[in-house]
Amino acid sequence: MNDKKVVGEKAVEYVKDGMVVGLGTGSTVFHTISKLGKLVEEGLSIKGIPTSNQTEKLAKGVGIPLVTFNEIEQIDLAIDGADEVDDDFNLIKGGGGALLREKIIAKAAKSFIVIADPHKRVNKLGSFPLPVEVVPFGYEMTMKHIQNLGCNPKLRQSNGIPFLTDNGNYIFDCSFPIIEHPRELEKSLNMIPGVVENGLFVGMADKIITLNKEKSIIINGRV
Numbered sequence: 001m002n003d004k005k006v007v008g009e010k011a012v013e014y015v016k017d018g019m020v021v022g023l024g025t026g027s028t029v030f031h032t033i034s035k036l037g038k039l040v041e042e043g044l045s046i047k048g049i050p051t052s053n054q055t056e057k058l059a060k061g062v063g064i065p066l067v068t069f070n071e072i073e074q075i076d077l078a079i080d081g082a083d084e085v086d087d088d089f090n091l092i093k094g095g096g097g098a099l100l101r102e103k104i105i106a107k108a109a110k111s112f113i114v115i116a117d118p119h120k121r122v123n124k125l126g127s128f129p130l131p132v133e134v135v136p137f138g139y140e141m142t143m144k145h146i147q148n149l150g151c152n153p154k155l156r157q158s159n160g161i162p163f164l165t166d167n168g169n170y171i172f173d174c175s176f177p178i179i180e181h182p183r184e185l186e187k188s189l190n191m192i193p194g195v196v197e198n199g200l201f202v203g204m205a206d207k208i209i210t211l212n213k214e215k216s217i218i219i220n221g222r223v
């Protein structure tokens with residue numbers, strides 16, 4: 001059984017005719033987007049707004065009509081994966097480098113559903129290095145300020161050169177000890193000049209779709 005496929009396809013049940021849907025990035029939401037493409041083919045009428053160039057390409061490929069922010073009033077629902085999910089619905093995202101657009105879209109959505117295979121579930125965030133997007137200008141100095149918050153930042157590389165996000169920025173993957181206070185850390189990071197955004201999503205997710213040990217689907221909703 002493909003856990004990512006199971007949770008990814010389950011999320012499709014929340015998509016209704018006429019909705020504007022925020023389309024996340026990654027290997028879990030791949031299954032959501034593929035399934036939505038099939039439903040569009042069968043007559044479902046939705047508009048998608050992608051969180052990355054990769055997702056834009058995928059969504060176009062499966063026939064989902066896309067919109068941009070200047071064409072819509074609001075996003076009804078955003079669906080996305082995560083790198084870590086804690087018991088309080090806090091997330092680490094950005095393993096694929098799409099965290100900035102993902103956060104903009106999650107924030108704009110009336111409802112935000114996170115799909116996570118069981119490996120993503122943790123008691124406390126921090127085993128997965130936290131992605132932090134920074135502008136290239138002065139990144140060496142930005143790195144020192146990030147480091148002062150108590151982590152070991154590594155500049156993400158791709159084929160021997162710095163990885164570039166869809167926004168033309170760099171990513172530091174920051175190994176913290178366990179993150180005890182995600183809200184505070186999220187704010188402190190974003191106070192550093194040069195930091196564009198970080199992968200902590202605190203208090204944003206409304207629903208987590210995952211699997212339990214027996215591989216049954218569980219859906220946790222914020223009360």
Ligand SMILES: O=C[C@H](O)[C@H](O)[C@H](O)COP(=O)(O)O
Binds near residue numbers: 026081093
């Ligand atoms: O930048 C990438 C995103 O935050 C992804 O949603 C996250 O990395 C999870 O990806 P996957 O579903 O491939 O594990």
